[in-house]
Amino acid sequence: MGAISAYTLPEAQNMLKLWKECEVALASGQATSYKVGSRECTLIDMQDIRSAIEYFSNLVEALSGKARTKRVARVVFRDL
16 A cells, blocks of 8 residues: 655655755754755754654655554464
């Protein structure tokens, strides 16, 4: 089953790349703030950056068909 998203796979991959660049720039001290689209992040927002990276990582996996799904099997034992 495919993921329903407002992003296509290339768009989601691009967003993931941008958020990773944002994290590197803030973590290395290259910038005290970083702008992605209309949103500006600062060192205080590192958790938000990591949340966005996790979201886009999951979205890229789902859109590329590499997401693992849990399969459940039910077994009924009978004594005949």
